[in-house]
Amino acid sequence: MAPAEIPKRTSFRPAEVCAIAGVPPYVLRSWEAEFPALCGKKNAKGARVYGRSDVELVVQIKELVFGEGLTLGAARKKLEGGRDEDLPRPELPLEDTLGADVRQKLAAVKQGLQAVLEMLAGNGASEPVPVPVAAAAEPARRSKAPAAGKKPRGKSARGKAAAAKTTAKRKRRTA
DSSP, X not given: OOOOOOOSOSEEOHHHHHHHHTOOHHXXXXXXXXXXXXXXXXXXXXXXXXXXXXXXXXXXXXXXXXXXXXXXXXXXXXXXXXXXGGSOOOOOOHHHHSOHHHHHHHHHHHHHHHHHHHHHHTSSOOSOOOOOOXXXXXXXXXXXXXXXXXXXXXXXXXXXXXXXXXXXXXXHHHO
């Protein structure tokens, strides 16, 4: 994105800020709610007015959100200076965090992927290598037979009689 040209003035109306940054007014309003540092002041007539630093902040936010693809929360953290990369993270060995069954499954997946890679590369291994995979449980199928103690579904005696009357009425109308 090309850097926005900000005129050398001290105050800007919301429409001017939107034109400079290239964002719609509703985006500017939502960013005001998300970024505490971005606050348009009210002038003597009660209209919102932004300072030059506010316009520069709007341009920075636009670059972070639209240019770098950050979320509003991530953009706010980056502007505040609190980056996730700067925070110390404890280093835990993989063996301590995973259980034995997970390690076995990962080893089986790795072996299977290596076999696929060899097959694709054409380096021998023309026959598929058996990879242990947990059998997926088949979904239960509904039986068409009624459950024990329940009546079968279908038209009841009353339903059959009503259907017969309707058919008789149709025949009389067509005759």
